[in-house]
Amino acid sequence: MSKSRFQTITHVATDLAVRSVLGLAKLLPYRWRVPLVGWFVARVFGPLAGWPRRVRNNLAHVMPDLPEAEVNRLTRAVPDNVGRTLMEIYSGHEFIRHAASNPVRGPGLAALQQARADGRAVILVTAHMGNYDAVRAHLVAAGYPMGALYRRMTNPYFNKHYVRAISTIGTPMFKQGRRGMMQLVKHLRGGGTLGILTDLAAMDGALIPFLGRPAWTSLVTAEMALKYDAVLIPAFALRDASGLGFDIQLQEPIPHTDPMAMTIAINERVEALVRAHPEQWFWVHRRWKGPHRSSA
Known part of the structure; x- marks a missing residue:
């Protein structure tokens, strides 16, 4: 065969x-x-x-x-x-209603509200912690139009209905690639809010420490925040002790400096949560790749 x-x-x-x-x-x-x-x-x-x-x-x-x-x-x-x-x-x-019932806390909430009032773009950067889509579900239910960038699944049969499922939570959805990026840019230029996951291996990115080991990390999120003057807010939904509820956090925005420094700051925010709640991060991903590390 x-x-x-x-x-x-x-x-x-x-x-x-x-x-x-x-x-x-x-x-x-x-x-x-x-x-x-x-x-x-x-x-x-x-x-x-x-x-x-x-x-x-x-x-x-x-x-x-x-x-x-x-x-x-x-x-x-x-x-x-x-x-x-x-x-x-x-x-x-049902998930949207459940996520909407959980409170949001953190200084990023006021920053999000101010950006909305100013018509300024926002990028909510998150990771595969808890349920990363609970943030988007809550904010969409609260009246925040929010797009999301997604990576096509390797399994094309699974990908088809997975995209339908995540689209139910909110649209627009932007598929990683040239066309998706063009649509995403238009969304940001119009003052839209975007959700993006940043903790997958990106071999076209930079080697940046994550949990003490070098990991290929995309700089695109920080580059977009700078280029389109978007407020960059780390956002996470940690699962609570019940296993069904969430502690939704919008953290202090990442200051605009340069792509490398901003990406390092994002990694540090994610790393702190992973160390505090290791059971909630997706350790099943191949986060560390390359000749400096044998494949897991």
Whole structure:
């Protein structure tokens, strides 16, 4: 069997499994379906996908002295959070109502309100912490028109309905690429608000320390903030002790200096939250890549 055919079969099978689990879970009340899918991803899908090993490798790379008991906890807690996040996103308007019921705190809220009054663009920069889309869901429900930049999934079958799901939370959505960037620029020039994730490996970016190790990091977010005079606000939605609610934080805006300094400042904000709440960051990603680090 050719490599491309095997990959197609794998993509189709994975997509079918994900859609089946999410579809069945949606028959349950919201408060049950979210933890159920979290459990399924942590106990079934994650191990099949090799996630515990990847979590362990990433932790060993940046936190080699972490006690084994904590490593074991994170190999279960991280996939659980990923599963909860996925189910929440696929819950559409129920998720929006739930996210809207959580309060927002932090000095970034006043900065966002002032920028809106001034007709100034805003970039809400976030990471795969807690549920990153809870911020967008809350603000859209509160009347803030908010676009988002997304990266196309490797699995084209999954990507199709995933884009529909995230679009339910709010539009416009800008796909990473030339056309999407043109639409995004028009949005910012019109004083729009944009949400963007910044913690994926970007091999065309710069090597910047993240959790004490060099990681390829995109400078584009900071460059756009400077070019279009957008207020750059780190925004996060951390999962609370119930596993269903969120602590939504709009932090102090990142001062406009230069792209490298601003990106380092963003990394430091994300890093502080990861150290404080390691179970809520997506350690399943291949964040550290390149010849300086073996692939996890």
